Amino acid sequence: MATRTLVSTTRRPGIAMRFADYAAAVGVNFSTLKHMARSPLHYRYALQHPPSETPAMLLGRATHTAVFEPDRFQLDYAVWPGDRRGNAYLQFAEGCQAQGRSVLRESEYETALAIRDSVRGTPEVAALLSKGYPEVSLFWNNPPTGMACKGRLDWISGEGAILDLKTTNSIDPRRFSAHAWEYGYFHQAAMYQEAYAVSSGMGSILRCGIIAVESNPPHACRLYWLDSESLSRAWGEYVAWLERVQECSEMGIWPGPGPVESELAAPAWAMTNDEDIVDFGGVEE
Numbered sequence: 331m332a333t334r335t336l337v338s339t340t341r342r343p344g345i346a347m348r349f350a351d352y353a354a355a356v357g358v359n360f361s362t363l364k365h366m367a368r369s370p371l372h373y374r375y376a377l378q379h380p381p382s383e384t385p386a387m388l389l390g391r392a393t394h395t396a397v398f399e400p401d402r403f404q405l406d407y408a409v410w411p412g413d414r415r416g417n418a419y420l421q422f423a424e425g426c427q428a429q430g431r432s433v434l435r436e437s438e439y440e441t442a443l444a445i446r447d448s449v450r451g452t453p454e455v456a457a458l459l460s461k462g463y464p465e466v467s468l469f470w471n472n473p474p475t476g477m478a479c480k481g482r483l484d485w486i487s488g489e490g491a492i493l494d495l496k497t498t499n500s501i502d503p504r505r506f507s508a509h510a511w512e513y514g515y516f517h518q519a520a521m522y523q524e525a526y527a528v529s530s531g532m533g534s535i536l537r538c539g540i541i542a543v544e545s546n547p548p549h550a551c552r553l554y555w556l557d558s559e560s561l562s563r564a565w566g567e568y569v570a571w572l573e574r575v576q577e578c579s580e581m582g583i584w585p586g587p588g589p590v591e592s593e594l595a596a597p598a599w600a601m602t603n604d605e606d607i608v609d610f611g612g613v614e615e
Contacts, residue, residue, distance in 0.1 A: 357480030461488030
């Protein structure tokens with residue numbers, strides 16, 4: 331496994347950058363790379379078919395702006411309280427688009443503000459958000475592989491921490507721990523630790539925190555500091571994904587999950603009771 335030594339003399343991180351410019355820049359990003367956890371085939375498909383923005387993605391983007399850039403929220407988003415059918419809404423939406431503003435439903439607008447109030451009303455989080463930089467775009471080369479990477483960090487605090495906002499059904503640590511590993515939050519954090527260490531030229535690994543907030547009212551909030559041992563393991567898997575991407579790119583072969591051909595057995599529960607007879611009558615092949 332690659333050794334986690336981060337030394338670089340590259341430029342300082344880019345602090346202010348439009349998202350469109352970041353998206354157009356060259357580099358492997360985590361949103362696409364995470365599909366390597368399933369298979370190279372899934373990664374290549376995600377790379378070739380970037381997702382269109384869904385209402386959930388729009389709400390997520392609006393919530394991030396409300397939390398990390400509250401002064402920009404009113405400038406970037408407008409609310410339409412009524413029915414979206416008819417010329418009145420079309421004219422309103424066209425006017426907002428010309429101004430570079432996105433239109434939220436009233437419920438979405440209220441949710442974004444409620445989550446903002448919950449997060450910024452949590453003293454420990456508010457202190458970290460009192461000084462720092464939002465939406466930091468970073469570009470670097472992964473030291474073990476040399477691959478060009480990029481990341482857009484929610485917040486780098488003046489206290490020397492990387493913070494990421496995640497909505498969830500429950501902030502209970504037993505449930506959120508499994509959720510965070512399954513959805514790659516540890517891997518993303520490890521990638522961003524590397525991003526800052528390399529692109530800043532400082533070589534130091536900042537601690538990483540997740541601001542977990544429940545999607546439903548009352549939007550309970552909790553700050554989790556990610557365990558260093560877990561982050562080291564996640565970093566090793568992240569580097570392994572990059573190495574596999576390199577290998578598949580060189581070979582031009584992007585296999586799916588597991589072997590192409592294998593034997594399939596009945597599930598264990600089907601083999602434990604001889605008296606259970608399944609009637610397949612009427613089921614077409």
